[in-house]
Amino acid sequence: xxxxxxxxxxxxxxxxxxxxxxxxxxxxxxxxxxxxxxxxxxxxxxxxxxxxxxxxxxxxxxxxxxxxxxxxxxxxxxxxxxxxxxxxxxxxxxxxxxxxxxxxxxxxxxxxxxxxxxxxxxxxxxxxxxxxxxxxxxxxxxxxxxxxxxxxxxxxx
Numbered sequence: 001x002x003x004x005x006x007x008x009x010x011x012x013x014x015x016x017x018x019x020x021x022x023x024x025x026x027x028x029x030x031x032x033x034x035x036x037x038x039x040x041x042x043x044x045x046x047x048x049x050x051x052x053x054x055x056x057x058x059x060x061x062x063x064x065x066x067x068x069x070x071x072x073x074x075x076x077x078x079x080x081x082x083x084x085x086x087x088x089x090x091x092x093x094x095x096x097x098x099x100x101x102x103x104x105x106x107x108x109x110x111x112x113x114x115x116x117x118x119x120x121x122x123x124x125x126x127x128x129x130x131x132x133x134x135x136x137x138x139x140x141x142x143x144x145x146x147x148x149x150x151x152x153x154x155x156x157x
Contacts, residue, residue, distance in 0.1 A: 006012075013021075131138075137153065144151040 140151050140153060
């Protein structure tokens with residue numbers, strides 16, 4: 001028995017075939033909707049939960065990494081500040097040491113100049129005292145050499 005009263009060839013289904021197809025469809029629909037799709041849905045939900053959980057874990061790790069980086073940068077900034085302070089202190093200490101060495105050098109130079117001046121003055125006084133009695137004799141001898149003739153020795157004063 002055909003469902004349609006006209007002859008459409010193989011497109012005209014028979015009622016028992018149609019009922020068998022309807023029962024097979026209902027069985028397949030029940031299997032898919034009642035058994036397989038809930039399992040697929042549960043698996044997808046579990047996957048989504050795991051993925052979301054991993055995403056949250058990743059976000060937590062990123063937040064912790066950002067916090068660690070912020071602490072690191074803060075410590076690095078503190079270390080740079082400390083290094084700048086130490087450099088400045090060393091520069092000031094070096095400047096003070098150079099100034100002290102310069103002052104010590106100037107003091108030693110002044111002492112050496114004073115001692116040299118005193119030595120020269122003493123040597124000059126000693127040479128003056130030693131040569132003073134012979135000045136007239138040496139002057140007469142020098143004048144005689146310039147003139148080309150011997151001059152008489154000067155009288156003692």
